[in-house]
Amino acid sequence: MTTPHPPTNAGKRFPVELLTSAEARALLHSPSGRAPTGLRNRALIAVMYGAGLRVAETLVLKPSDVDIDNAEIRVLWGKGEKSRTVAIAGGALVHVTRWIDRRRALKIRSHFLFCTLDGKPLQQRYVRQMVTRAADRAGIDKRVHPHGLRHTHAVEMERRGFTVTEIQQQLGHSHLNTTAVYLSGMSPAARVAKMRERWSEL
Numbered sequence: 001m002t003t004p005h006p007p008t009n010a011g012k013r014f015p016v017e018l019l020t021s022a023e024a025r026a027l028l029h030s031p032s033g034r035a036p037t038g039l040r041n042r043a044l045i046a047v048m049y050g051a052g053l054r055v056a057e058t059l060v061l062k063p064s065d066v067d068i069d070n071a072e073i074r075v076l077w078g079k080g081e082k083s084r085t086v087a088i089a090g091g092a093l094v095h096v097t098r099w100i101d102r103r104r105a106l107k108i109r110s111h112f113l114f115c116t117l118d119g120k121p122l123q124q125r126y127v128r129q130m131v132t133r134a135a136d137r138a139g140i141d142k143r144v145h146p147h148g149l150r151h152t153h154a155v156e157m158e159r160r161g162f163t164v165t166e167i168q169q170q171l172g173h174s175h176l177n178t179t180a181v182y183l184s185g186m187s188p189a190a191r192v193a194k195m196r197e198r199w200s201e202l
Contacts (some may be wrong), residue, residue: 017144018151018152018155019142019144019148019152023138023142024152026139026140027049027131027138027140028042028046029042030134030135030137030138031045031130039098039102040099040102040114041134042095043095043096043099043100043114044127044130045095045131045149046088046092046095047061047073047092047096048150048153049092049149049153050088050089050092051073051087051088051089051092051153052149052153052154052171053150054147054150055124055128055146057075057077057172058114058146059112059121059122059124060112061073061075061112062112063100063103065113068096068100071090071093072085072087073086073087082172084172086172087170099113099114100113127146128146131144131145131149132145150171153170154167154171
């Protein structure tokens with residue numbers, strides 16, 4: 001019996017391929033805009049791209065963590081168990097709101113904002129595969145994965161004039177370029193207000 005060879009790229013780390021604004025919009029609109037799972041998956045992509053959340057942070061969000069009126073998301077279980085409040089782009093919030101409304105209409109019982117239609121938690125593996133499939137349907141010829149959406153979010157913040165400290169606080173980073181930098185500077189309320197003023201819709 002022949003033993004299968006491991007993939008030649010096993011263990012290799014590839015550089016993140018950033019998405020253009022047009023590619024990000026195409027990815028966001030790739031899932032169905034009518035089916036419940038499509039609305040949920042659009043909202044998933046919207047949170048990772050429009051707020052820069054990690055996939056693990058996204059999957060533990062509760063509906064009450066989304067402040068629709070102030071366009072904010074409370075991340076209570078960030079990396080290292082650190083909490084923070086982040087702003088979410090207006091266009092991304094629209095997709096999250098649509099999923100919340102549909103979720104309520106379907107009477108889904110779950111502590112988690114993003115779950116299966118019978119209320120079970122989603123797995124990170126599912127989200128990664130879903131994003132890859134959405135990229136294929138959108139015709140994006142790049143390696144597209146959830147963490148790449150965070151990178152794209154950070155670069156777009158930089159292009160809009162946000163400082164390195166503001167980007168760190170939004171993404172929940174403790175270090176930048178291997179240098180220990182603690183979250184400091186602008187207060188969370190002022191930072192979120194500043195993002196709402198500057199951020200254009202998706």
